[in-house]
Amino acid sequence: MTDTQVQATTVEPGFGDFVQLLKPRVMSLVVFTALVGLMVAPVHLYPVAAFSAILFIALGAGASGALNMWWDADIDVLMRRTKNRSIPAGRIQPGEALGLGVALSGISVVMLALATNLVAAGLLAFTIFFYAVVYSMWLKRSTPQNIVIGGAAGAFPPMIGWVAATGSVSLEACLMFALIFMWTPPHFWALALFMKEDYSNAGVPMLTVTHGRRTTRAYILIYTVLLVPFAMALGWTTIGGPVYIAVAAALNLWFVVGAVRIYRRDEVQAEADKYAVEKAFFRFSLVYLFAHFSAMLVEAVLRSMGYGV
Amino acid sequence: MSFKPEHEIHRRRFSRNLGVGLCLAAFVMLGFFLTVEKVTRGNPMNALQGKPFVAAPEAAP
Numbered sequence: 001m002t003d004t005q006v007q008a009t010t011v012e013p014g015f016g017d018f019v020q021l022l023k024p025r026v027m028s029l030v031v032f033t034a035l036v037g038l039m040v041a042p043v044h045l046y047p048v049a050a051f052s053a054i055l056f057i058a059l060g061a062g063a064s065g066a067l068n069m070w071w072d073a074d075i076d077v078l079m080r081r082t083k084n085r086s087i088p089a090g091r092i093q094p095g096e097a098l099g100l101g102v103a104l105s106g107i108s109v110v111m112l113a114l115a116t117n118l119v120a121a122g123l124l125a126f127t128i129f130f131y132a133v134v135y136s137m138w139l140k141r142s143t144p145q146n147i148v149i150g151g152a153a154g155a156f157p158p159m160i161g162w163v164a165a166t167g168s169v170s171l172e173a174c175l176m177f178a179l180i181f182m183w184t185p186p187h188f189w190a191l192a193l194f195m196k197e198d199y200s201n202a203g204v205p206m207l208t209v210t211h212g213r214r215t216t217r218a219y220i221l222i223y224t225v226l227l228v229p230f231a232m233a234l235g236w237t238t239i240g241g242p243v244y245i246a247v248a249a250a251l252n253l254w255f256v257v258g259a260v261r262i263y264r265r266d267e268v269q270a271e272a273d274k275y276a277v278e279k280a281f282f283r284f285s286l287v288y289l290f291a292h293f294s295a296m297l298v299e300a301v302l303r304s305m306g307y308g309v
Numbered sequence: 310m311s312f313k314p315e316h317e318i319h320r321r322r323f324s325r326n327l328g329v330g331l332c333l334a335a336f337v338m339l340g341f342f343l344t345v346e347k348v349t350r351g352n353p354m355n356a357l358q359g360k361p362f363v364a365a366p367e368a369a370p
Contacts, residue, residue, distance in 0.1 A: 013325065014325055015324045015325045019328075046346050048346040052343055
């Protein structure tokens, strides 16, 4: 990272500037998926321990977000989407973000171990390491497969939630991981299709920059098709059921249709309607993930009411 | 009535101090309630007393 490209702090940072370092929007997804992982597990934690588990998983995700912003400050300042973040905007010094990230990483891992168990804490520590070091420092700037492998960091929270409750990894936890892991590439590549200038300006080797948009469109379709079996398989595990299978079938069908529409388009068509299909696919991908995990939660509630299969 | 108008810097500094203070207070409260839950609902802490685990005797009917 080159500090020269980051503006010097000119204003006194408020509390909100530090909260922004933790990427609250990403954190909300982490909280939701970790909560579902915890709630659908066959073993239930006591309320304060469960609340602590979610809180410290979210805090660990926030810590890795702060470390990511510290490392990426030099490219964040070049991208329209990220140039108003606390560090590139000059409200927080990079060193402050590093300190906050390291401190919160330690607190979240230790507290998760005390509140739940060592396996969950170990997984959280690995997730922070994976996102901050493997993804941010290594993959992001060196390979167009950055988000494919880096997506693992975002896929761990439901697994950590499950392990916090049960103490071990199971098939269900692995499939929840796989669902997010396989969902990440089409989600981000759809974003990259209509945000190409940003990544190109920053020199980040996104697939759209290195292999072109035609290949990216093909990859979106391939990964969407590969995602389907993982999403559907969850329906036949102990956390699935008829509600989940019905919801997943409809969502996956629509997701594949969206990916096929993206694949069939070329840049002339996309420019003509200002990437309407790509933007719609990106928005639907958020609904897709939220609805899958909501369906798992509904199944858990039904089971607790005696309607389980 | 304040004689000196509050500067933007003071407002931002106050928000930071208040935020950190509330976070610390919440952390202490969480630690307290987590401890209460672990002690009252957790497994007997025989290991901490250097004794092997012995199940609690059944209550007399």
